[in-house]
Amino acid sequence: MHEHCSQVLAAAAARGKELGLPYAGAVMPAEAWELVKALQATLLDVRTIAERQFVGAPPESISIEWRMWPGMEINPDFAREAVAQIPTDRPVVLLCRSGVRSHAAAECLAGHGYTAFNILEGFEGDRDAAGQRGQLGGWRRHGLPWSQG
Template sequence: MTPQQPITPSEGYAGDITPQQAWLWVQAGQAVLVDVRSDAERDWVGQVPGAVPVAWKQWPGMAMNADFDAQMRAAVPEGGRAVLLCRSGVRSIAAARRATELGITAYNILEGFEGDADAQGQRGKKGGWRFHGLPWKQG
């Protein structure tokens, strides 16, 4: 893993970073890892130890989390930065934009927890936090 990988500039939030770069920042105390997947996804698919759970949307129905703003402000110290993780790196973009509006320096983690679906429609084989061997646990 390269110590410092480039950050992809983005519109409306600080940028896109690789899962490996996000983990380096978290380990160094330079960012808070915020998992914006639903509680059900974290319970059923797996979670990153130490990540702060702040769902962007909740299952069932994927309704917006009415407490997102307050939970983000509580999760990230003033002046700190957050790296946001979802399933595939899509919801975390919307969450990073909202966090930025709240005054938080927020980055989207590319590929998400499970990565993109392969030709068989299965995730976990084409990128993602788990694919890269970063820490996670089931249940």
């Protein structure tokens, strides 16, 4: 493993312990992208298909909905789909809109033998004072690659 990636994962694990997370740890968006680019982690986007199509999605990501549109029920096949598509031999970094659904999905994957890291801030970040996303953190705000449609 690349030395820098090892440092990123160690910092993410320490962050996870500090936050009391029930899985391997938490990464910032830029850290997640570094790991994915270096082929040291798999990027799993757990947002809905509609979100990915209309809001955008990072390249190199696997898409498995944690909650399904339009009712936002938990995907009963999430773990089965993950096991079928994602090997357990390297970490998985999980992305959603703001880091909430990916937290739950990371906990699920940890229970299935994955080294799971939640991507803090998510794709769009938190809401600002006007109630809008995209200005307070998030994958896009950090200028990381993504495409729409």
